[in-house]
Amino acid sequence: MAFSVVTKKTTIPVAGSAALKDIQDWKLEIHLKNIFEVSALRLQAAICSSFMQRACLCCLQQLQDRQAKSDDEEAKAEHLEASVAYVADALYDLRQAGRHRLAPWHFSSKPLTLTPLSPPSLPDVLQLVLCLLAPLLQGLWAAPLPEFSGAYGYLSGDQGFQQFLTSNLEFSLKIKAGAEKLREVFCQDYRLCNEQELSLVRRQLKISQAPLDQCQSTNFNLDSCFTQIRNGLQMYHTDFSVVQQHLPANSVAIGRLVLDISDFASNFQQQMETMGIAVVSYPGLTGQDLSFPTTFHEQAGGYLLLSNLQHFLETVFRALRFLQKQ
Structure with missing residues (x-):
């Protein structure tokens, strides 16, 4: 006598299929x-x-x-x-x-x-x-962070500078959360959920990331880092002001983001002036030459700028946290 299927008593046999597992x-x-x-x-x-x-x-x-x-x-x-x-x-x-x-x-x-x-x-x-x-x-x-190195322990006794670091660490997280929430809106409304899939659109629109190499290199320099942060924030302020005009459905949320970026940039400029750091604006960093030929490019461009802003703020947060731990 031959057996085709053997099942346990605790399982339920299903016709035309294997027995369900207990x-x-x-x-x-x-x-x-x-x-x-x-x-x-x-x-x-x-x-x-x-x-x-x-x-x-x-x-x-x-x-x-x-x-x-x-x-x-x-x-x-x-x-x-x-x-x-x-x-x-x-x-x-x-x-x-x-x-x-x-x-x-x-x-x-x-x-x-x-x-x-x-x-x-x-x-x-x-x-x-x-x-x-x-x-x-x-x-x-x-060092507390592998991407940074330097000796800025003399700033640990400056209460004003420490207050600047604490408040702007929280501010950077607030802006980053706002950008992430806007990305979720773009994903839900426009089906734009992955920046890697938009690499071709990124090249077409010539959307680039604001440089922060002085904030993450082994030769970390406070003056140059703060200058790059300020200039990068000014660039994003201009870029999102343009995107706000092209996306009226998201104008209110983008407007709040633009105001936060402006306040964040002002905080750095005031701190630089307090510390005697020369405020230098490099050509081409006041904003990118954004041109959107179609509605899809407007939506994709906004999503890519939000992704760039998030990466930018992550580096800013690590730089401020590094200085706070000195």
């Missing part, structure tokens, strides 16, 4: 998915670690070939190189074993052979770990 079946399926995801993450970590160890091994070999060392230093270098090689080979074997166990139907069916290795001594392993972790920890402790 709650235990679903729990088992979710548990197995979690196990597979964790195994995949372990395999990914082993692959990345293996590549990193191989790169360290190449660097050590190059340094050993180029530099002249004493006998004692030469022995330590050889021990360190052996330690790196051992870890790299062990991680490679772990990756191969994981691949062989996770998907034996996809990879080669030949038996897996692992090369026996002689483990290094514990001091060598500890020395290797410290050498690899020291630059990373030093970089994490060096």
Whole structure:
């Protein structure tokens, strides 16, 4: 006697289809998915670690070939190189074993052979770990934000400047939230929800982002950063004033955004004057030469400008927060 379908008593058979799973079946399926995801993450970590160890091994070999060392230093270098090689080979074997166990139907069916290795001594392993972790920890402790560097601790005692940072951090979040809400309106009313899909329109309308390289480079400069922020806000103020005229249905919301941008720019200009920073306006940053040939271009142009403004304000927020933590 042959069986075509076997079902549990707790399941409900459906004609012409597989039996519905009960709650235990679903729990088992979710548990197995979690196990597979964790195994995949372990395999990914082993692959990345293996590549990193191989790169360290190449660097050590190059340094050993180029530099002249004493006998004692030469022995330590050889021990360190052996330690790196051992870890790299062990991680490679772990990756191969994981691949062989996770998907034996996809990879080669030949038996897996692992090369026996002689483990290094514990001091060598500890020395290797410290050498690899020291630059990373030093970089994490060096500054509160990785994209900024500089020493502006002398401003921490200026109560007026600290008040400026606190109030304008909140103001930047308020304007960013307003721009995000307007983007949601554009998405709902005009079906414009992804700026990546509008890359061709961006090139046609020649819509560019206001520069803020002095606020996010390793050579962070307070004077230049504030100048770029002020000029960028003036540019967006002009651009959204143009968009407001082309989109009467959204005129009220865009008008509120224009007023907030104007106040934000005025705050920076007043602070620059207080600190004695020269207020410089560069040609071409008072506004972009926007021209919308169709209604669709008006809507898409407004959406792209809102996206640019959000990215701009994110950088401004990080710059102000960096200065606040000095």
